[in-house]
Amino acid sequence: MKTDPNSRRNFVRFLAASPLFASAGIDQPTLTRLFSGTPRDQSEAFGLVDELTAQDPTLIANAADALDVFDFEPVAKKKIPPAHWGYLITGTDDDATIKANRDGYQKWALRPRRLVDVSKLDTSVDLLGHKYDTPIVLCPLGSQRAFNSEGELAVARAAKAKNHLQVLSTVATTSIEDVIAARGAPVWWQLYATGDWNQTRAMIKRAEAAGAPAIVFTVDLLGGSNRETMFREGLLDTRNCVQCHAGGRPAPGVSGRVDDRDNRRKPALAVPAPGTPIPEVGTPTWDYVKRIKDTTSMKVFVKGLLTPEDAELAIQHGASGMFVSNHGGRADNSLRGTIECLPDIAKQVKGRAIVELDGGIRRGTDIFKAMALGATAVGIGRPYIWGLGSFGQEGVEAVLAILRRELEIVMRQAGTTSLKQITPAYVLPRNA
Ligand SMILES: Cc1cc2nc3c(=O)[nH]c(=O)nc-3n(C[C@H](O)[C@H](O)[C@H](O)COP(=O)(O)O)c2cc1C
Numbered sequence: 228m229k230t231d232p233n234s235r236r237n238f239v240r241f242l243a244a245s246p247l248f249a250s251a252g253i254d255q256p257t258l259t260r261l262f263s264g265t266p267r268d269q270s271e272a273f274g275l276v277d278e279l280t281a282q283d284p285t286l287i288a289n290a291a292d293a294l295d296v297f298d299f300e301p302v303a304k305k306k307i308p309p310a311h312w313g314y315l316i317t318g319t320d321d322d323a324t325i326k327a328n329r330d331g332y333q334k335w336a337l338r339p340r341r342l343v344d345v346s347k348l349d350t351s352v353d354l355l356g357h358k359y360d361t362p363i364v365l366c367p368l369g370s371q372r373a374f375n376s377e378g379e380l381a382v383a384r385a386a387k388a389k390n391h392l393q394v395l396s397t398v399a400t401t402s403i404e405d406v407i408a409a410r411g412a413p414v415w416w417q418l419y420a421t422g423d424w425n426q427t428r429a430m431i432k433r434a435e436a437a438g439a440p441a442i443v444f445t446v447d448l449l450g451g452s453n454r455e456t457m458f459r460e461g462l463l464d465t466r467n468c469v470q471c472h473a474g475g476r477p478a479p480g481v482s483g484r485v486d487d488r489d490n491r492r493k494p495a496l497a498v499p500a501p502g503t504p505i506p507e508v509g510t511p512t513w514d515y516v517k518r519i520k521d522t523t524s525m526k527v528f529v530k531g532l533l534t535p536e537d538a539e540l541a542i543q544h545g546a547s548g549m550f551v552s553n554h555g556g557r558a559d560n561s562l563r564g565t566i567e568c569l570p571d572i573a574k575q576v577k578g579r580a581i582v583e584l585d586g587g588i589r590r591g592t593d594i595f596k597a598m599a600l601g602a603t604a605v606g607i608g609r610p611y612i613w614g615l616g617s618f619g620q621e622g623v624e625a626v627l628a629i630l631r632r633e634l635e636i637v638m639r640q641a642g643t644t645s646l647k648q649i650t651p652a653y654v655l656p657r658n659a
């Protein structure tokens with residue numbers, strides 16, 4: 228059959244833009260060559276289309292088909308381009324701390340109690356006077372339009388539908404004003420300090436003016452991180468990326484500093500602060516927390532703490548709370564799961580501050596264990612991006628619903644009807 232060259236060109240362009248082809252490393256010049264080549268080339272091209280568009284029966288076709296959050300991961304992998312996938316999955320060095328985060332939950336067993344009336348269950352949590360349906364927080368996670376064209380907006384709509392706290396990253400690809408409008412309520416804002424205090428202060432003021440009640444200052448990347456997996460996956464991506472990335476190669480998060488990235492699509496960073504730059508001398512220390520507090524009326528949280536000593540310092544410097552977090556195993560390769568760090572920190576904090584825990588939360592039982600060991604709330608990162616990359620807003624909503632359902636089951640099974648009732652008495656070390 229003879230096709231009109233214009234429609235063939237459009238078809239090739241359409242295919243080349245599809246994440247399916249990008250993730251398979253097939254770029255536009257290859258497709259053009261195959262479709263305009265010999266009949267053999269053309270048959271190879273149509274074979275590729277068949278292969279890549281055929282539904283793999285092991286993958287879920289709809290968000291509603293998922294049994295657990297892991298069901299979204301392979302679907303997202305298929306839809307997200309390789310370099311962006313590398314950004315999502317990478318840890319540091321050999322990624323061992325990602326595994327340590329997961330393994331940590333296996334070190335704790337449950338001590339369920341019986342014959343408690345569990346017909347009425349309350350999974351809600353109050354954070355800074357706002358009631359959320361569950362303690363599951365959508366952690367700050369950069370560049371969400373790299374995973375789905377709606378990015379942070381789809382996440383905000385899901386957070387609204389399910390009433391969850393969303394924390395927006397400094398390196399988000401959507402502005403805080405638009406995210407708050409889509410969420411229909413304030414979100415918290417995460418800060419990466421820049422090398423120019425004037426710029427950092429302007430960003431803080433913008434978040435405050437947008438209505439964010441809290442600022443989450445991330446402190447676990449100040450020395451940089453070695454993200455080998457991200458680089459290796461990036462090499463599989465043959466697309467021409469100059470449109471979005473200066474120099475053509477995506478390289479976010481290389482040094483851990485925001486100043487040296489390509490910030491064109493990051494609304495918080497793209498606008499230079501009016502006025503003279505005020506260069507930082509050295510990297511931030513605890514005084515910086517006080518400086519933030521003196522700059523804003525927002526509550527201040529410190530993200531990335533792993534020791535009771537730092538938990539105490541955070542409180543002494545006026546923080547309202549902390550995120551016990553190792554950045555999802557992508558900061559330092561500490562080999563310590565965050566859940567292993569939690570008991571000492573909770574003991575030190577003694578209820579004086581809000582304690583969020585994140586890293587490797589994938590099951591309702593993980594959430595239950597974190598609550599038992601002293602967390603006020605828990606955060607998820609990659610799981611909601613699996614949902615976003617697979618099915619957009621619907622996928623994020625499904626991930627939140629699955630985790631909630633699993634949490635409800637374990638709460639009922641353990642004989643606990645509210646989060647407050649989940650105390651250390653409901654868990655014990657597995658080898659005890
Ligand atoms: C792709 C990716 C980007 C992230 N971006 C940020 C960020 O911009 N700011 C931040 O404080 N944490 C960031 N994090 C860390 C998350 O907030 C969270 O601590 C972590 O993802 C939780 O672990 P989990 O992915 O195992 O659930 C990022 C994590 C991932 C995976």
